[in-house]
Amino acid sequence: MSDKPHDAAPPLVQLWSRDGFQGALSVVTRATYAPDYLSVQGPHAPRRAVLERLTPDDQDDPEALPTTVATSRLGVKLHVSGRRKPMPYVVRNVEADEIHFIQSGTVRFETDVGCLTATEGDFVCIPRSVAYRYAPTGDAMRSIIVESPSALKLAPPAPSGMLNVARDLKFAEVDAAMPAGGPTRLVLKTLDPENTVFTMPHDPLALGMCLSESVPVWKLNLASIQVHAYLPEGGPPSQFLSSTTGDLLMFNLSARPGGRPPVHINADFDEVICYVRGPGAWGGCTEPGTLTCVPKGVIHHGPSEDVPEGYQAWLLETRATLRWTPKAIAASELMETGQYRPHPGVGK
Numbered sequence: 001m002s003d004k005p006h007d008a009a010p011p012l013v014q015l016w017s018r019d020g021f022q023g024a025l026s027v028v029t030r031a032t033y034a035p036d037y038l039s040v041q042g043p044h045a046p047r048r049a050v051l052e053r054l055t056p057d058d059q060d061d062p063e064a065l066p067t068t069v070a071t072s073r074l075g076v077k078l079h080v081s082g083r084r085k086p087m088p089y090v091v092r093n094v095e096a097d098e099i100h101f102i103q104s105g106t107v108r109f110e111t112d113v114g115c116l117t118a119t120e121g122d123f124v125c126i127p128r129s130v131a132y133r134y135a136p137t138g139d140a141m142r143s144i145i146v147e148s149p150s151a152l153k154l155a156p157p158a159p160s161g162m163l164n165v166a167r168d169l170k171f172a173e174v175d176a177a178m179p180a181g182g183p184t185r186l187v188l189k190t191l192d193p194e195n196t197v198f199t200m201p202h203d204p205l206a207l208g209m210c211l212s213e214s215v216p217v218w219k220l221n222l223a224s225i226q227v228h229a230y231l232p233e234g235g236p237p238s239q240f241l242s243s244t245t246g247d248l249l250m251f252n253l254s255a256r257p258g259g260r261p262p263v264h265i266n267a268d269f270d271e272v273i274c275y276v277r278g279p280g281a282w283g284g285c286t287e288p289g290t291l292t293c294v295p296k297g298v299i300h301h302g303p304s305e306d307v308p309e310g311y312q313a314w315l316l317e318t319r320a321t322l323r324w325t326p327k328a329i330a331a332s333e334l335m336e337t338g339q340y341r342p343h344p345g346v347g348k
């Protein structure tokens with residue numbers, strides 16, 4: 001089984017909490033290390049995947065859309081993209097806001113409201129019904145795309161402090177020269193099994209100028225989001241982004257001082273964490289682009305975040321119950337929930 005943590009001498013504290021870090025809670029002690037499990041069958045199990053081992057469909061087929069990693073009944077989805085060539089069409093997601101996290105590479109986005117170039121560690125927000133296409137500026141890129149049917153907004157705990165909006169939030173801008181172009185396919189992403197494809201007489205992303213003050217497409221780098229800690233004991237992180245319904249939250253979960261999280265059960269939220277890169281390890285996560293998922297109600301501990309050499313990671317909490325797709329299951333492995341290593345006792 002997983003190594004017993006040095007801070008796991010009995011009696012061990014176990015926390016159950018509602019509404020993520022915000023709601024009611026109970027704390028009990030027990031003599032055994034609760035995250036240990038011998039085996040598991042069924043879909044509601046903790047898993048991990050190293051993104052480099054998952055080949056997205058769009059890596060070799062420019063016509064393909066990103067590969068879906070996880071879906072849910074609430075419409076929250078995760079996808080992975082790995083383009084080497086530009087998109088030969090334009091996409092407008094009419095059912096969800098999208099956050100594109102750039103794990104590696106540099107990506108040029110052209111949208112309905114202007115262009116921006118995103119680099120490693122950037123979150124790019126493309127709200128519902130804003131059309132876009134993107135392309136790597138080099139030979140490769142890897143991104144994780146989060147789809148949220150509920151509108152997403154920056155929601156730090158205070159207007160300043162966690163985010164320096166004036167310095168670090170960058171908006172799409174209208175480039176001077178975007179030719180009108182010829183016939184262009186416009187793909188409307190819906191919840192239907194097949195997409196709806198318009199053929200437009202011109203490039204729908206060819207713009208004149210921006211007349212509004214606000215621009216809905218922005219980018220923000222993970223490294224510029226300050227972490228929030230309670231010292232000296234430690235405590236929960238604070239979200240920098242939230243959906244209007246509060247059913248999807250995102251956090252910077254990079255290295256921070258304070259104590260290790262308690263063994264806990266998150267009653268209402270699935271927890272998806274992306275270990276972005278070191279130099280330090282986050283428990284059992286050492287490979288850049290490691291995606292971990294602990295479904296709601298599954299007891300877990302989690303590695304210490306107090307890693308002096310530092311690492312970068314982000315956390316997605318969602319009330320949606322995520323289900324990994326067959327392709328993602330094939331590229332992933334079961335995970336123990338102490339240090340988030342591959343589970344030692346069972347295969348896939």
Ligand SMILES: [Fe+2]
Pocket residue numbers: 264266271300302
């Ligand atoms: Fe947790």
